[in-house]
Amino acid sequence: MGVPIMRSLLICFCFVFISFANLLYAAEQTPEPSHGIAYPVGWQNWGTIAVSHRIDNNTIRVVLGNDVAIKAARNGITNLWPDGAILGKVVWKETKLENWKEAIVPDKLVHAEFMFKDSKKYSQSYGWGWARWVGLEQKPFNLGTQVCTGCHTPVKNRDWVFTEPAIFPK
Amino acid sequence: MGVPIMRSLLICFCFVFISFANLLYAAEQTPEPSHGIAYPVGWQNWGTIAVSHRIDNNTIRVVLGNDVAIKAARNGITNLWPDGAILGKVVWKETKLENWKEAIVPDKLVHAEFMFKDSKKYSQSYGWGWARWVGLEQKPFNLGTQVCTGCHTPVKNRDWVFTEPAIFPK
Numbered sequence: 001m002g003v004p005i006m007r008s009l010l011i012c013f014c015f016v017f018i019s020f021a022n023l024l025y026a027a028e029q030t031p032e033p034s035h036g037i038a039y040p041v042g043w044q045n046w047g048t049i050a051v052s053h054r055i056d057n058n059t060i061r062v063v064l065g066n067d068v069a070i071k072a073a074r075n076g077i078t079n080l081w082p083d084g085a086i087l088g089k090v091v092w093k094e095t096k097l098e099n100w101k102e103a104i105v106p107d108k109l110v111h112a113e114f115m116f117k118d119s120k121k122y123s124q125s126y127g128w129g130w131a132r133w134v135g136l137e138q139k140p141f142n143l144g145t146q147v148c149t150g151c152h153t154p155v156k157n158r159d160w161v162f163t164e165p166a167i168f169p170k
Numbered sequence: 171m172g173v174p175i176m177r178s179l180l181i182c183f184c185f186v187f188i189s190f191a192n193l194l195y196a197a198e199q200t201p202e203p204s205h206g207i208a209y210p211v212g213w214q215n216w217g218t219i220a221v222s223h224r225i226d227n228n229t230i231r232v233v234l235g236n237d238v239a240i241k242a243a244r245n246g247i248t249n250l251w252p253d254g255a256i257l258g259k260v261v262w263k264e265t266k267l268e269n270w271k272e273a274i275v276p277d278k279l280v281h282a283e284f285m286f287k288d289s290k291k292y293s294q295s296y297g298w299g300w301a302r303w304v305g306l307e308q309k310p311f312n313l314g315t316q317v318c319t320g321c322h323t324p325v326k327n328r329d330w331v332f333t334e335p336a337i338f339p340k
Contacts, residue, residue: 029340044217044244044338044339045217045240046217047214047215047216047217048218048232048234048260050275050276051221051230051231051232051275051276052230052267052273052274052275053223053230053273053274053275054270054272054273054274055272055273055274056272057272060221060222060223061221062218062221062232062336064218070215074214090218090336090338092336092337097222097332097334098334099324099325099328099332100224100324100332102224102225102226102227103222103223103224103225103332104222104223104224104225105220105221105222105223105333105334105336106220106221106336106337108337109336109337109338109339112339133339136337136339137339138339154269154270155269158269162267162269162270162273163275164267164268164275166232166260166262166275166276166279167262167276167278167279167306168214168260168279169214169279169282169303169306169307169308170199
């Protein structure tokens with residue numbers, strides 16, 4: 001009886017070890033917080049609010065939103081945006097489409113930036129949490145929220161948001 | 171007893187009538203088919219595959235995908251795209267962002283165009299169903315698939331798709 005019990009224990013131990021290793025691996029895969037804000041896992045599949053092409057720094061962008069933000073954008077509730085809304089701006093360097101040179105399209109990923117609306121939690125930074133993860137490796141940006149708010153000051157009367165939601169059919 | 175029964179019947183009738191009217195209204199709201207293809211209800215919340223700015227006709231676009239297409243795009247399975255994939259290209263006239271003039275952003279909606287991959291069903295049109303709905307009212311385009319395929323001929327070796335999926339972090 002000793003050998004089967006030992007074998008069962010060994011198999012059991014292996015399962016526990018694999019599960020634990022998987023958990024560690026998953027935790028390692030999620031980028032570290034930016035400005036104390038946790039990485040918004042799954043944003044890659046969020047809906048679209050707008051797009052833009054910045055000709056001053058040769059980047060092309062999509063502005064995404066979580067469910068709260070998408071609903072608000074589609075219904076014109078953008079000044080103020082509701083608590084719980086998260087806006088994500090994904091920025092790529094521009095290039096030309098190989099088969100249609102007159103089309104400017106994404107090249108390398110620059111960064112993904114996020115604004116997290118919570119009027120109470122982030123009352124010290126105009127109602128938003130500001131975060132950025134840089135490059136494909138999504139390295140957290142931690143040089144201070146004032147880098148973000150400084151640039152967004154021209155739109156302080158638009159709840160600090162540059163984006164005008166694109167018009168979608170109902 | 172007659173009056174309560176009559177009242178119940180009347181209430182019941184009202185419910186049936188309202189439900190039926192709602193159904194009719196919903197059917198009326200869904201745009202008619204384009205090239206015999208049913209309108210892909212809910213595409214407004216699909217994930218993003220790429221963006222582009224066409225400087226030859228001053229439009230800015232987002233390319234969206236249903237779940238099958240998003241999964242394929244993220245995993246580089248784009249030549250051939252898998253059956254069941256639907257690509258949606260949403261096209262807006264361009265304008266400048268009011269608070270950042272160097273940003274080209276969406277103005278009026280031009281149309282939403284779709285490619286439906288089904289290698290058997292659409293074997294006569296290179297494995298894709300081609301459809302377009304025009305303007306905010308999403309009026310179906312029915313001038314013939316050859317209008318679409320004619321323009322897409324330069325990319326017949328890329329499974330007829332111009333779009334190169336943007337690079338997203340895992």
